[in-house]
Amino acid sequence: MATNIEKDAVTGTSTTGHEWDGIKELNTPLPKWWVNLFYVTILWSIGYWIVYPAWPLVSGYTTGLFGYSTRGDVVEELNALKAKRGQNAAALEKASLDDIKKNPALAQVANAIGKAAFGDNCVPCHGIGGAGAKGYPNLTDDDWIWGGDLAAIEQTVKHGIRWATNKDTRVGEMMAFGKSGILKKDEVEQVVDFVRSLSKLDTKADVAKGKDLYAANCASCHGDDGKGNKDVGAPNLVDAIWLFGKDRDTMIDVVTNGRGAVMPAWTGRLDAVTIKSLAVYVNGLGGGK
Amino acid sequence: MTNTPHAVEEETFIEGPLYASAKKIYPQRVQGTYRQIKWALLFFCLAVYYFLPFVRWDRGPNLPNQAVLLDLENRRFYFFFIEIWPQEVYYFTGLLIIAAMTLFLLNSIAGRVWCGYLCWQTVWTDLFLAVERHIEGDRRDRIKLDSEPWHARKIAKKVSKHAIWLAIAWWTGGAWVLYFADAPTLVNQLIRFEAPFLAYMWIGILTATTYVFAGIMREQTCLYMCPWPRIQAALTDDQALNVAYRYDRGEPRMSVKEAKRAVAAGDPAGDCVECLQCINVCPTGVDIRHGSQLGCIQCGLCIDACDTVMKKLGRPTRLIAYDTDDAILKRSRGETPVYRYIRARTIIYLVMIGLIGGGMIYKLATRMTAGINVIHDRAPLFTTLADGSIRNAYTVRILNKRPEVRDFALTVEGPLGATIEVVGVPATADWRPVVEVGPDRTREVRVLVSVPKDQVKEKSVPITLRAADLFVGESVSAKDHFFGP
Numbered sequence: 001m002a003t004n005i006e007k008d009a010v011t012g013t014s015t016t017g018h019e020w021d022g023i024k025e026l027n028t029p030l031p032k033w034w035v036n037l038f039y040v041t042i043l044w045s046i047g048y049w050i051v052y053p054a055w056p057l058v059s060g061y062t063t064g065l066f067g068y069s070t071r072g073d074v075v076e077e078l079n080a081l082k083a084k085r086g087q088n089a090a091a092l093e094k095a096s097l098d099d100i101k102k103n104p105a106l107a108q109v110a111n112a113i114g115k116a117a118f119g120d121n122c123v124p125c126h127g128i129g130g131a132g133a134k135g136y137p138n139l140t141d142d143d144w145i146w147g148g149d150l151a152a153i154e155q156t157v158k159h160g161i162r163w164a165t166n167k168d169t170r171v172g173e174m175m176a177f178g179k180s181g182i183l184k185k186d187e188v189e190q191v192v193d194f195v196r197s198l199s200k201l202d203t204k205a206d207v208a209k210g211k212d213l214y215a216a217n218c219a220s221c222h223g224d225d226g227k228g229n230k231d232v233g234a235p236n237l238v239d240a241i242w243l244f245g246k247d248r249d250t251m252i253d254v255v256t257n258g259r260g261a262v263m264p265a266w267t268g269r270l271d272a273v274t275i276k277s278l279a280v281y282v283n284g285l286g287g288g289k
Numbered sequence: 290m291t292n293t294p295h296a297v298e299e300e301t302f303i304e305g306p307l308y309a310s311a312k313k314i315y316p317q318r319v320q321g322t323y324r325q326i327k328w329a330l331l332f333f334c335l336a337v338y339y340f341l342p343f344v345r346w347d348r349g350p351n352l353p354n355q356a357v358l359l360d361l362e363n364r365r366f367y368f369f370f371i372e373i374w375p376q377e378v379y380y381f382t383g384l385l386i387i388a389a390m391t392l393f394l395l396n397s398i399a400g401r402v403w404c405g406y407l408c409w410q411t412v413w414t415d416l417f418l419a420v421e422r423h424i425e426g427d428r429r430d431r432i433k434l435d436s437e438p439w440h441a442r443k444i445a446k447k448v449s450k451h452a453i454w455l456a457i458a459w460w461t462g463g464a465w466v467l468y469f470a471d472a473p474t475l476v477n478q479l480i481r482f483e484a485p486f487l488a489y490m491w492i493g494i495l496t497a498t499t500y501v502f503a504g505i506m507r508e509q510t511c512l513y514m515c516p517w518p519r520i521q522a523a524l525t526d527d528q529a530l531n532v533a534y535r536y537d538r539g540e541p542r543m544s545v546k547e548a549k550r551a552v553a554a555g556d557p558a559g560d561c562v563e564c565l566q567c568i569n570v571c572p573t574g575v576d577i578r579h580g581s582q583l584g585c586i587q588c589g590l591c592i593d594a595c596d597t598v599m600k601k602l603g604r605p606t607r608l609i610a611y612d613t614d615d616a617i618l619k620r621s622r623g624e625t626p627v628y629r630y631i632r633a634r635t636i637i638y639l640v641m642i643g644l645i646g647g648g649m650i651y652k653l654a655t656r657m658t659a660g661i662n663v664i665h666d667r668a669p670l671f672t673t674l675a676d677g678s679i680r681n682a683y684t685v686r687i688l689n690k691r692p693e694v695r696d697f698a699l700t701v702e703g704p705l706g707a708t709i710e711v712v713g714v715p716a717t718a719d720w721r722p723v724v725e726v727g728p729d730r731t732r733e734v735r736v737l738v739s740v741p742k743d744q745v746k747e748k749s750v751p752i753t754l755r756a757a758d759l760f761v762g763e764s765v766s767a768k769d770h771f772f773g774p
Contacts, residue, residue, distance in 0.1 A: 029309040031513055033506075107713060129682075131669035140672040140682065239675035240742075287680075287737055288712040 085113070089273045097150040100280055107280060114281025117274045121266070122282075130285040135244055135261055139285045143241040146170060147230045148286055154279040160265030161233065169265055172233035177217060178256030185256075187213055192251045198226050198238045201246065311509055313435070314574040316418060317428035317566075321593025330406050331415055339460065342467035346370075351692045351728045359469050365729070371653065374690060376660070383649045387642055392517075394638035396524055398630055399611065400531040400581075404517065405588035410510050413461070413503035414572065417454055424450045428569060454504045455496065462495030508573035511586055518583045525581075527614040528629050532587040534567075534578040534609050537621035545602065560608050564598050567591035567609060577609055659697070660688030661756045663736075663767040670772040677742040679773045685736045687756050689726035695758050697724045699736065703752030703771055706741045724756070738771060745773035 005017040008026055015024045048054065052064040063069075088109045092100065100106045118130070125136045132138030137145060146156050156170070163169040177183040183191065186205065193203035194210025195218075215224070221234035228236035235243060244250055244259065266275055283289075346356035346369055353360065358367040366373040373380055395402050404411060425431045425446050434443055466488045467475055478484035479492075502510055511518065525531075539561035543551060548558040561578070568576050570591055575584040577591045589611070596606040616626030666682040674680055689695050698721040701709040711722040712735040726732045736754065752771045757764035 031509060032308045032310045033509065034513065035308045101713070104713070127668060129666055129668035131672075138669070138672060140666075140669055141674055141680070143675045236675065240673050240677035241675055284712045284735055285682075287710065288735075 088113075092273045092276055097154060097276065097279065100276070101150065110277040110280040111284060112277075113274060114277035114279070117270065117278050118281055121270065122278070130282065137243060138241070139282050141241055142287055142289070143236060143239055144230065144286070145228075145235050145243070146233050148283065148289060150279050150283050152230075153282050154275060156263060157270075157275050157278050157282075158265065158267045161263035162260055163262060163265040166265035166267070170233060172221070174234075174254065174259040176256065176258030178252075179258070182217065183213065183255070188252055188255045191218065192248065192255055195226065195237050195251065196248065199240075199246075202248075204248070312574065314508060314572070315428045315431045315569075316572045316574075316590075317569040317594075318422060319570040319590050319593045319597070321590075321596055323589030324593050327406060327415065327588060327590075331412050334407065334409075334412050335416070339464045342464065342472035348372075349692050353471060355471055357468060358471075361469060372690065374688070376688075377656075380649060380652075383645050386645050387649075390638050390642045390645070393524060394635060394642065396521055397526070397529055397632070397634045397638065400525065400529050401518075401521055401585070401587040404511065404586035405532075408586075410502060410515070411572075411586060411588065413457075413499060414507050416457065417503040417507075418572065420453050420457070421450055424453070451504070454500055458496040458499035458503070459492065461499040462492035465495050466491050508584070511573060512584055522583065526632075526634070527618075528632055530611045530613055531581050532577060532585065532589055532592060532609065533581065533612045533614070533617060534561075535607075535612060535617055535620070536578070537617055539578070539608055560599070560604050562598070562602065566594040566598055570594040581614075657763065657765055658690040658761075659695070659756065659758060659763050659765045660690070661754065661765045661767045662686040662688075663754050663769045665769050665772075671774065673774070674739065678739050679742065679745045680737055680739040681771050683736045683738065683754065683769060684733060685754060685756075685767075686731050686733045687724055687726050688731045690729065691761075692728045694728055695726055696760065697726060697756040697758055698722070699724060700755045700757065701738050701752055702755065702766075703738075704740045704744050704750050706744045707752070707771070708739050709754075710737050710739075711735070712737065740771065740773070748773055 004019065005014055006024075007014050008024075011026060013026045013028065016027045018025055049062070050064065051066045052068055053061055054064065055062045091106060092110055092113075095103070095106055100110050118126075119128075122130075126132055126139055127136070130139030132140075142148070144152065146152060146161065155168075159166045159168040159170065161169065162171050175182070177191075178185065178188045187209075189205040190207070190210035191213045192210070193205045194207050194214050196203050197207045197210075214226075221232050222228055222237055223234070226237040228234045243261075244254055266278075270278070341357050342355065344356040345354050346367075347354055348367070352372075353367060355367065356369050358365075360367065364375045371380075392403055421431070425434055434446065437443060463479070470488070475484060475488065479488065506514075538559065540559040541557060542559050542561040542563045544562055548562075551558040567578070568574070568591075570593070571577070572588065572590065573584045573586055575582055577585060592607070592609045592611070595609040599606045599608055613626075613628065616628060619626045662685070664684045666684070670681070672680045672682070685699070687697050689697075699709055699711060700721055701707050708720065709722060710716060711724060714722045714724055714734065716722045724732060724734055738752065738754075750771045750773075751768060753766050753768050755764055755766040
């Protein structure tokens, strides 16, 4: 390092003695208060060590006089959220499902709580946004196997479908017609093709025979016209929505082996307010009818 | 070998202190044109700052009647007839650009007029200096007082000065918080100690900063903390008016007696008599005769001081004056000075101010009092309904920027046969759902658009969602897409 200190002719100030490619630096001193502020910040940092968690120890760390922790912050915020939800939850608990529907402010709260609960509990089967999957109903359409009004949805969420441990659960059985021997293999195909003909899908077997078989075996649940029955959870067979798929092989499989998809009962796992809110949210997903 | 450390020490020794202690400046009282302009601007600026929150502006029911209000809680900004929502924060960007361009324009015409007359640091320092001068006397008295040991009268003076400073600083902080809440209500709350803690905290912070910056830091703020002098030095040119010592007239400096002798001998004699009045009155303690410099805030007080002396001596005034480097140089060469205010840079700044200002005025004049934001559901992209038709769901937020409840009829423009429904909102007779939005509020609704099976021909078709206030006749729309299988 060059150390050639000289007096600058123009300013009368001495240089620092450093030189870079012929450029010299004037020694312009910092103001004293600036330096003092620097010392103050050092003192301030010592204050930090004392009042905040700072130094790692062999096991643990110095906790500081304020007892501050980021985890404590989170707990505090969660408690605040709980308190805030408490007021709304109280209002929701008192209100009937129809009251909630009529009161936009209450419905908004229910929707928010429902949306969060849906994301935590329902998404694994019903998909993000209620899009559904094969065997798991799409909740955004207008076809409801067990009913799509608020009360029906609440009933389904509360007690589940075919959920053995819940005594109020709703049960409806799609029997294994083929496996149990009620229908022979060709009869299964005939009845499947009859159902397919209702929706104008392609057929192979004798539809006329299938019609008779349908009337004898299926109409009691799915109805003479194939429009289903929400009381026993028998799906509509003449609409455009197919829970397990509309290809012929799948339908033959369904009739042969039966189906008995399960929806858990959420009573006991979720509180009444959350279930009510889920009903409002899911009802809204499907159009709010 | 034994000599080496010593030699190194000698070579690396830096002459002078590493840190400079601030030299206390005792600006002297001065009278004259620029001092009067400064007083007028000081009173104007302070009056605006302290009293603007109390100005009322009737906006009708449901809205605050304070002319200037930054309502952070409800996220609204009111400025007389203008109401700005958070979405329109670009107005602030525009204002900041205009402010910067105006600063640059002023600088290219008349140098650091901002620093000298309008900057809050200058205005409050000036006010604090006036208090100091009133209590402790003018420059000589203050220097004398500071050099004396502590005695009762000195303590009394110092205490009363700092008390008044703190009172002004407190009022400054107090006025600040009034811009963020209804001023009369807040004043009432503050007096009865019922105001929010945040208000007292901000008053405390601003009391401290005002007291420290205007009372204690003063010119140190300009010299060491403010970025503008650095930027300004890079922006200026030799055609800008600056407070300048006309060296062509002033040099060589000599006393009146010496000047007489020199004139008699036929030697040149300058008008500067080295009375140092220009330095004594300077609030930043610079010698203007060294030319434009970082420390000079160009307040023009040295012009007043010099003019007073020149008048007494019977010499022409304005030895120090607003002048351009170019003009002084030309005059010293015996040429006629030319002042060029219309230059490339002034035109560019003016055009930019005009463009941005014009754009903002246009946006304000055509400002919608409604708005619509649309987000398409991500999952599922579309839903097949029982009858085979396809439905898309959208989250729509409707903004009502008027102070009354409004009804917005929602319509969809896009594929043939598209119908629209809003979850929780019954459709009216003509199949248009009508959404009620509260005064000065927004409302989020779930909107379902359905298209018959045979009309869905492509995977994605552009659609437009429109919200129309049929009563006022205002309609806003947003573009999105309709997805199909």
